[in-house]
Amino acid sequence: MEASLRQADGVASERPLAFDRKSGRLSGAGVIDRVAVLALQAGSVITRPYGHRGYRHGCKAVATVVADRDIIVRLNEDADFAIPFCDGYWSRMLNPRYDYEEEIEAFLRCAADLRYSFVDCGANFGYWSVLASSRPFGRQPTLAIEASPENAKRLGANALLNGDRFRWLNAAVGGQAAGFVRITGARHEALETLRLTENEPDAVTVVSLDSLVAGGLVDASLPVVVKLDVEGVEIEALTGAERLMHRDCVVICEEHGSDTTHGITRHLLEEMS
Incomplete structure (x- = not known):
């Protein structure tokens, strides 16, 4: 089962990984990627009241199970922002309810x-x-x-x-x-x-x-x-x-x-x- 999941994620990793903040749509993701994004979103929700203190450590842990690649965050219909997947700072942008500065x-x-x-x-x-x-x-x-x-x-x-x-x-x-x-x-x-x-x-x-x-x-x-x-x-x-x-x-x-x-x-x- 684990091998098949990783094989599916390997195919997905060949496609651009993208997240639309307005719609919440995630594209180019395999099963493991989707679980990782959910974990990053949950981590932001939990740590946001504390200024995202400790969030970096959670991102680092999640990064160990996904491919080393970028995720493109669509900020609006005319703005795409690429970051390292599971970045300890910018991954908070995967939380649609978080407003940066x-x-x-x-x-x-x-x-x-x-x-x-x-x-x-x-x-x-x-x-x-x-x-x-x-x-x-x-x-x-x-x-x-x-x-x-x-x-x-x-x-x-x-x-x-x-x-x-x-x-x-x-x-x-x-x-x-x-x-x-x-x-x-x-x-x-x-x-x-x-x-x-x-x-x-x-x-x-x-x-x-x-x-x-x-x-x-x-x-x-x-x-x-x-x-x-x-x-x-x-x-x-x-x-x-x-x-x-x-x-x-x-x-x-x-x-x-x-x-x-x-x-x-x-x-x-x-x-x-």
């Missing part, structure tokens, strides 16, 4: 009738870039920037999956367009940036938001919306956006709950007002 989504939905340039700093696999450039969100001209070379590969794959409708860069956002950094860490959503004194293998170039505008990668003739989630270097990135901030610009920043000084908000209010 709903404050950002609400803002972008409200602005869908406007025309603006969207800059996704710390894009990871490109979730917000895929959405902002999709039809329900106004098909905004979008630039995604991701420092991690491994994450950037997935970012590029998601751009291709959606018709290459947004630009992307493998670069780190900093205070000025100079120098190099190395990206370290074991979890793709929680990496750290190490400043380097010179170029070396796996080094990543540093860019500034102002330099991207000057280079024509961001159309500043439009209002600009910047999503800034760059793992601890937000203030440095804002320093490199001084000219941009004097234009028609909105910045959406992540401020970690453990920062009792509210450093990013304080910097915006006191240094850049």
